Amino acid sequence: MIEIKDAPGTKGRQVRLSVSDLDAVYRLHLAATGAVGRPELIKPESRDFFERILGGGGSIVGFVSDDALIAYGVLQFDLPPAEDARPLLGLGAGDRLAKLAGASVLPEAWGGGLHDELIHLRVDEARRAGIRHLYATSAPGNLRSWPNLVDAGFAVRAIVEKYGGHLRYILHRDLETAGPQETGGAWCPVEDIGRQRALIAAGSAGMRWRRRADGGRDLFYRGVA
Incomplete structure (x- = not known):
């Protein structure tokens, strides 16, 4: 866990997570998805997924309060064919694309603006990595997710069935244009x-x-x- 800086207000410390934080990330994922209790709205991920991301397939940033992880956001660079949204977005094979591949906030910290902060942190991380295009998926019924993405400059570009036939918005942002x-x-x-x-x-x-x-x-x- 690498500290980035203190977050504004009472949001804790911004951190970049490492493989040593795998168990903490997965516990938080289970706590957040369990509190929602609707897999059609939030895709349950495996421990292996987070291990691949932390092992070099992307990065995970988060917030720590009192030495406990209270929020994380995944930025995925290595996109398997099922997650390569270039055809849906009209992008070519040479266009650099990454995915905001999920975020979780400890239920006790919901409503504190951490989800918004995680979006902006990952956008900044993608820019530093030279990524031009970002996308995310969000269920139309997930009112904690896609409105924050739209407010952050993402646009709904497609509606598809994914993750067992559940509806998902495909939201896209070009980081090199104003929109x-x-x-x-x-x-x-x-x-x-x-x-x-x-x-x-x-x-x-x-x-x-x-x-x-x-x-x-x-x-x-x-x-x-």
């Missing part, structure tokens, strides 16, 4: 998967979101020139 040129636009309820897929097929991407009066969420789809 795609936008034309037109329409709000669409997150629950309306068919309409969102039609908007994406017509060349639009989900770039902003809003909370409805009934507690639901809408995504704003705009054409990408």
Whole structure:
């Protein structure tokens, strides 16, 4: 565990994790996914997955408070064919792509902004590594995940079935541009998967979101020139 710096407020210390932290990462993963209890919203990962990342397949950054790991975020460089989103994003084989491959926050620390911080930390890490394109997957029903990604400049570019047939947004960000040129636009309820897929097929991407009066969420789809 390598300390990066103190985090703002009471979020603890920012750290970059190593193979020696494998057990702590996996325990936190089990605690966070167990608290949600819905594998259709959050993909359960194996201990081997984290071992591969920490062994050189990527990096894991996190937050420590009172010497305990309270949050982590995975940045995956080595993408197996099933996780290579270049075809979905219209990228070529030579385009450098990495994945924000999951994040977990100790349930007692939910709501403290750690998920947002982990997104920004990994974006900075990708820039330092010379990565241009980043992507992430998030279930449409995971309201703790994709809104934070959209707020951080990611756009919904596809909706696919993954991880046992569960729906996932594919969100993309080009780190070398301020964002795609936008034309037109329409709000669409997150629950309306068919309409969102039609908007994406017509060349639009989900770039902003809003909370409805009934507690639901809408995504704003705009054409990408």
